[in-house]
Amino acid sequence: xxxxxxxxxxxxxxxxxxxxxxxxxxxxxxxxxxxxxxxxxxxxxxxxxxxxxxxxxxxxxxxxxxxxxxxxxxxxxxxxxxxxxxxxxxxxxxxxxxxxxxxxxxxxxxxxxxxxxxxxxxxxxxxxxxxxxxxxxxxxxxxxxxxxxxxxxxxxxxxxxxxxxxxxxxxxxxxxxxxxxxxxxxxxxxxxxxxxxxxxxxxxxxxxxxxxxxxxxxxxxxxxxxxxxxxxxxxxxxxxxxxxxxxxxxxxxxxxxxxxxxxxxxxxxxxxxxxxxxxxxxxxxxxxxxxxxxxxxxxxxxxxxxxxxxxxxxxxxxxxxxxxxxxxxxxxxxxxxxxxxxxxxxxxxxxxxxxxxxxxxxxxxxxxxxxxxxxxxxxxxxxxxxxxxxxxxxxxxxxxxxxxxxxxxxx
Numbered sequence: 001x002x003x004x005x006x007x008x009x010x011x012x013x014x015x016x017x018x019x020x021x022x023x024x025x026x027x028x029x030x031x032x033x034x035x036x037x038x039x040x041x042x043x044x045x046x047x048x049x050x051x052x053x054x055x056x057x058x059x060x061x062x063x064x065x066x067x068x069x070x071x072x073x074x075x076x077x078x079x080x081x082x083x084x085x086x087x088x089x090x091x092x093x094x095x096x097x098x099x100x101x102x103x104x105x106x107x108x109x110x111x112x113x114x115x116x117x118x119x120x121x122x123x124x125x126x127x128x129x130x131x132x133x134x135x136x137x138x139x140x141x142x143x144x145x146x147x148x149x150x151x152x153x154x155x156x157x158x159x160x161x162x163x164x165x166x167x168x169x170x171x172x173x174x175x176x177x178x179x180x181x182x183x184x185x186x187x188x189x190x191x192x193x194x195x196x197x198x199x200x201x202x203x204x205x206x207x208x209x210x211x212x213x214x215x216x217x218x219x220x221x222x223x224x225x226x227x228x229x230x231x232x233x234x235x236x237x238x239x240x241x242x243x244x245x246x247x248x249x250x251x252x253x254x255x256x257x258x259x260x261x262x263x264x265x266x267x268x269x270x271x272x273x274x275x276x277x278x279x280x281x282x283x284x285x286x287x288x289x290x291x292x293x294x295x296x297x298x299x300x301x302x303x304x305x306x307x308x309x310x311x312x313x314x315x316x317x318x319x320x321x322x323x324x325x326x327x328x329x330x331x332x333x334x335x336x337x338x339x340x341x342x343x344x345x346x347x348x349x350x351x352x353x354x355x356x357x358x359x360x361x362x363x364x365x366x367x368x369x370x371x372x373x374x375x376x377x378x379x380x381x382x383x384x385x386x387x388x389x390x391x392x393x394x395x396x397x398x399x400x401x402x403x404x405x406x407x408x409x410x411x
């Protein structure tokens with residue numbers, strides 16, 4: 001096979017060490033290789049970098065193994081071209097699986113140009129991504145804590161959630177604090193309601209009467225303390241995200257012009273895809289990388305499964321939520337498209353299609369520095385005006401209603 005990279009290296013990465021296979025050509029143009037083992041400490045990795053530099057190795061490939069590839073990538077990315085390879089793209093020979101052979105196989109595949117690098121954004125975007133993903137985990141934990149509070153209230157026969165819409169709102173939190181303190185009657189706790197909730201004091205009194213025992217009070221108190229800690233941590237993450245996003249504020253504001261994309265969604269979208277779209281040859285490559293394209297599996301002239309690949313689960317989650325949100329809108333093109341697709345294919349598939357459209361729009365917005373152009377909810381009616389007129393006229397006649405169209409409309 002043709003040699004693409006005469007000098008290259010393959011790495012098999014583990015938690016405590018990394019096996020490195022260096023391939024080069026000698027004076028007689030004969031292929032040579034050397035395999036070494038280095039620890040994954042910073043000092044040992046710097047020695048690895050010096051060895052590769054002395055060998056004039058320009059490119060390195062390593063398999064994506066959990067988070068263990070990150071320290072190696074961070075130390076080598078400035079001096080070498082580092083490719084992170086998807087493990088599913090590698091095929092090992094059955095019965096010959098050892099760490100040195102894995103490194104040698106990686107080097108051989110890289111040598112002949114048979115590997116494709118994964119998308120790794122620049123350092124600023126990676127820092128932002130770590131914070132936004134951690135914030136997302138905190139938000140999910142807050143939702144779980146909310147459910148735990150609801151569970152313990154039901155166990156104590158406290159039906160507060162049947163009266164208030166949010167058991168962690170201002171009025172509800174005051175009532176829960178009174179429950180923990182245990183110094184008020186249900187009627188007195190109902191008086192803690194504010195604003196329009198005061199109109200439901202009778203229902204609140206009945207809902208707050210239950211079998212709330214001492215262990216319920218202690219456990220609920222711990223849960224409320226943890227909920228406050230989560231709120232503070234999320235607020236701190238918001239501050240940190242705002243600082244990291246300061247150089248990218250124009251891109252965030254342009255992304256917010258897409259229907260369904262609010263500020264937090266725009267921040268997380270930017271953290272996942274970055275601002276440099278040159279890494280993706282086209283919008284189709286970006287959507288495929290995100291896992292928002294149908295599967296392509298054909299054998300014997302028959303179409304097999306069309307299931308989508310996993311892709312970036314964080315990005316898919318963000319876009320799915322935005323798609324469901326814009327699907328409820330009545331004054332946008334994406335809302336109209338969601339409604340048309342939901343009738344034929346169901347809401348889950350319609351949401352994935354809208355998520356695909358949102359990501360396509362984000363690609364062109366970030367690549368060309370433009371804003372989203374709203375086509376309007378009547379776009380499809382304008383596109384198929386004549387068809388709509390014929391269809392509805394025929395339906396009315398089928399129902400026994402004769403319609404006389406004005407001459408201009410008929411023409």
